[in-house]
Amino acid sequence: MSLPPSSWAATATSRFSFRHLAPAAMRAPARDSPLRVIAHIDLDAFYSQVELVRLQLSPDTPLAVQQWRSIIAVNYPARAFGLTRHETIESALLKCPHLVLQHVQTWKEDQVKPHYHLNPDMATHKVSLDPYRREGRKILEIFRQHCDTVEKASVDESFLDLSTLVREKLLDRYPYLAFPPDGDASCNLPLPLACNWIDDHGTLIPLSQEESEEGPPDWDDICLQIGAEIVRDIRLHVLKELKYTCSAGVAKNKMLAKLCSAYRKPNQQTIIRDRAVMGFLADLKFTKIRNLGGKLGEQVSESLNTELCRELWRFSVDELRGKLGLETGPWVYSISRGIDYSEVNPRTQIKSMMSAKNFRPNIGNIEQAERWMRILTADLASRLLEDPLSRRPKTITLHHRGINRANKSRQAPIPIGKELTADYTSYLAVSLMKSLESENGCYPCTMLSVGLTGFEGAEDGVRGISAFLLKGEEAKLAKRTAESFHLPGLKKTKTGGIQRFFESSETKHDGVQKSKGLNNAGSSDTENSKDYSPEAGYASPKGFASPLSSYTTLHDEEFCFRCDKCNGKLIPFVEREEHDDWHFAKGLSKDDRPLPSVRQVVKLSKRKSSPSEAKSQRKLQFR
Structure with a gap:
């Protein structure tokens, strides 16, 4: 599929340039990548699917996962009868008499591994969520077979940055895009001839009334189309190998991709083009947006007396900054318009x-x-x-x-x-x-x-001491073996001293896994832990939660303590040591004083000594 170079001058141009297709541009931070493609893949009623596949039941069988006398997961056939999570067993059976109830695995004393017990007793058993963790790791491995940049958001959902893969496929289909005229990468790209969407690509979010499908497509549309094809293949791979269905969203950023994955379920995928973003968000409750669904969303709603994104558009960024804080205000301004610069973080250990x-x-x-x-x-x-x-x-x-x-x-x-x-x-x-x-x-x-x-954990490229004693091909093989694990490296901190405890980054808590395994009688993993900083993320005015503070609110209060020095903020017990160290380090930083400059030292050395000082110095002279 090639376009003759001679026709470039007569062809309408894109709003993207050849520079945007350079390898470095597609790997650049989100803010600098206008052709970025992000996918969010979410397993459909995951716990229920795991049990349905394990029991080898028909996908049409109504099934619910039970924990003690409550339901914690319901598959879609059971939802058709009006069943919901956290419903009692008695109520569920009244709605669906032929419902299959499967209790989660439990541990019992003197057993070396958990089992599916018939009638586990809360007084003598403990919940185990290991089967779901194991299946989640299998699914994550399939994602990694297709994409290098995968962020595990929870046991049953992940974000994938498809930008590099999309670029490779785009240049393969349109090879002329790799050769700018006269070598000038600042030239705008020619517009694509067509962008034909088919049902196999998924559901398209409709355009707003101000937009028209008859308008010419641009290369961001083509990139999303290629991304939809990649996601379709990934979902088919999961279904073929593990027999699990999943839903997905494909968009230009993480926030929109997550919204799209929930747009049409189960076993569907949805794409949102740039032209459709504002129309899609207009009537959306902003509390459905990632990081705005908790305490912060409630406070913003109360402060601005609205729940809709379109109502937030009435406020300028300065007005929101004044009402919500210096950094929370601009963040809400951007996120309500579909602007999200958060990166896909592949650290999942x-x-x-x-x-x-x-x-x-x-x-x-x-x-x-x-x-x-x-x-x-x-x-x-x-x-x-x-x-x-x-x-x-x-x-x-x-x-x-x-x-x-x-x-x-x-x-x-x-x-x-x-x-x-x-x-x-x-x-x-x-x-x-x-x-x-x-x-x-x-x-x-x-x-x-x-x-x-x-x-x-090991850093990238870390080898055992024996590898340093190898020579030639053996040494190269050992190094390649270490690198084949693709372990996320631990970057050296450029800022030295105690100041590193107070670094703030908007990605500090981004992508932290949802604590789905945390329950009244279960166990929980704290995954994707970050270097600790209570002040990480966006600063908020007094009385407002940080837009990235959902990490704390996701933890059940019984697994947290309230820190008096943080105005009663809930801190997970597993982070207490780090939290105390943070306060200790902050206290030390207040006591830090800059060392005297060289000029000050010289000035002090030239100061005339008093008679008493001179006398004491003579006594200290060595003979």
Whole structure:
């Protein structure tokens, strides 16, 4: 498919130039990539699908996943009967008598792995979400086979940056785009001849009344079309290999892609072109936008007395800055217009994990605590064994809650050299529990959790010491083997000293996984942990939550403590050590004083000594 160079001058031009198709441009930060293509892929009723496939049932079978006496997941055939999550078992069976109910896996004392028990008892069993984590890792691996830049948003959804793949396919189909006239990359591209959308590409968000489908397409339309083809192939791969259906959204940024993936479900994909963005957002409640669905969204709604994006457009950026804050205001101004510069972050390795249990009835002695400790640590040990990198945590933490909801915690370093078996982990946890017993009010106990933090991972290109002793092809092979893991590297911090504790970035908490595994009697993983900073993200005025503070609000209060120094902000227990270190470092920074300059030092050295100083200096002279 080629366009003769002689016809360029007579052809209508695009709003994009040849420079926008350069490899560096397609890998540039979001703000500098107008032809960027982002996909959001979300599994349909994931927990229900996992059980449906495991039980080898027909996709049309109404099925719900049960946890104790409540429903935590409902597939689409069951939703047709009016079933919803968090419904009671009795209510669900009244609506759908032939409903298949499957309880999640549970741990029981003295079992080396969780099982699907027929009638698990909350007093003697603990929920395990391992099957869903395992299937989530399989799905993520398929995504990575198709795309290098994948961000795991939760156990059942991911963002994919398809820009580089799209560019390669675009230049393959339109090779003349690789050769600007006279080598001038600043020249605008010729417009594409056509952009024919078919049902196989997915559902197109309709254009607004001001736009027309008869208008000429541009290269951003072609890029989205190619991106839709890639996403279609990925979804088919997941369906063929794992038998799971998923829905997807394809757009120019993460925020729009996520909105599109929920536009039409199940087993569908939706594309939003740039010309359709404003019409799509006009009547949308802005609380449905990522990072605006929690406390911040409520506060913005109350402050501006509206819930619709179109109503936000009435305010100038200066007005929003005055009402919402210096950085929150401009962020809301941009996000309500579909502008989102957040990057797809491929770092997906967990930095900590936790296993927790709420007790009903409460436990009252160390013997009961020890039995539960064995179950919690067996859960953690099984998940450690599944880590493909065989990483090792540095710290074990125990959290305890009494009947007065007073939270206590203990932590200890994990000795190096000891194999971290379930028994040894249990021994460490019980030791921490016994140290708590010295305090009054340890029993009755309503909740216990054991956490492992400080997982150590390898940097890009890190090799074992033996690799440094190899020569020639053996050394090259060892290096290629290390690089084949594609591990996210740990970048060296340019700013030295204590100031690094206070760096702020709008991507600091972006893309953090949803805590779907966190529940009243379950376990939870804290994945995609970042370097800690309570002030990361957008600064907000007093009384307003940060637009990126959903990371904190996603955590159940029972797994958090309220920091008095942060005006009662909820902080996850697993981050308490880092949080305390942050306050300590901030206190030190206030005491820091700049060292005297060279000129000041010279000036001080030339100052005449007083008689008493001169006398003391003579006494110190060495003979």
